Amino acid sequence: MIEVMPKKVDHQERRTLIADALMRVAADQGLEAVSLRHVAAEAGVSAGMVQHYFRTKDEMMAFALAVVRERGQLRVTEAMERLGPDPSPRLLLRTMIAALLPLDDRTRDDGRVALAYFAYTAVRPAVASSLRADTAQLTEFIASALPARNANAAAAAAGLLALMEGLGIYLLGGQYTAEQALAALDAHLDLLFGVDSA
Amino acid sequence: MIEVMPKKVDHQERRTLIADALMRVAADQGLEAVSLRHVAAEAGVSAGMVQHYFRTKDEMMAFALAVVRERGQLRVTEAMERLGPDPSPRLLLRTMIAALLPLDDRTRDDGRVALAYFAYTAVRPAVASSLRADTAQLTEFIASALPARNANAAAAAAGLLALMEGLGIYLLGGQYTAEQALAALDAHLDLLFGVDSA
DNA sequence: TGGGATGCAATGCAATTGCATTGCATAGAG
């Protein structure tokens, strides 16, 4: 080690523990209910400790957002690995998108937090850049998996990703059921992959 | 008049004035910055007056949400009237959706507020019912305008609406430009209306 | 055995919050 390490506690682990508590608070009381004391109470630690690991509230928020994004990516890679080798592009895309949708209670919480952060970053442009990078990466991947029949692959990919985001919103708001969302997704994939529906 | 009317101020007008101020605050500082005093200052009135017209903050928030929804509907009907008689279903849908997207600075503010409210209602289910009604009405209308070639009109309509919502999110977040969003919309309409793209 | 860095709790503080209360000016009804 180059730096000294006078204590043994795992810094990153503590921060994640606190971020998890933050997300639990945000998921069922909204991001505006997130305060140092609330998060500390939810995490079962003292408020002082939260301050120790995050110098400002914004730093804590940014870290929690990073955790949410990582978890999303993890869900995607896990789902794709579960597919086995050489899946069809269509199944690949369906699996990836389904993994990102808040379809069950576990993922609903993450979705709520992500939604809250969308509103949050709309006002704090500095935090938004990482979200932008995620989106760009996803569209690129989607475009590469789309069949050649789509003339404008970039637009089609952007559309599919937007569809995913919108389905997520409506799932969280209770406008769509999981079945409805998946049906809409499949119908859209039918169009993209050229399944004639008549 | 059945009721007495001892004073002449227009109750509804004042409430709208205050709600407008609320939306200005929310649009550029986020919903969590909305407080009685902030809104009052933005509206150029005393905090006491805000309290006079809205007994609680939640009542004020709900009213402002209703105003946003009304403005959206107004934009849609105006855009559709501008189309003239008997537009093609495709143009009808494109116009309607474009009217709902935050494509310029004016509509961006409304979009930001709407987004903030999505996160807000995700935690306050009581306020969400009106949003649900809006969505149902829109999907029904969209489904009726889609060509018969789409086997599952309900799913296709739900998908188109979700696409719209997602485009809105990404427009607000700066992930998509207006051109990209419209290109994605048009590509999707191409698919729905069967324009072969090869 | 120091000694210095670190982990963490406790407390304080100014600012802000939503809301209740009070006071008063005014305008229409009688």
Add this chain to the structure above:
DNA sequence: CTCTATGCAATGCAATTGCATTGCATCCCA
């Protein structure tokens, strides 16, 4: 004119906020 309902401002208040500060206790390294 009087009276009462209303419009609205001002103030107070307890609760909560983010953050700075302080004080120990603990552990690593020399």
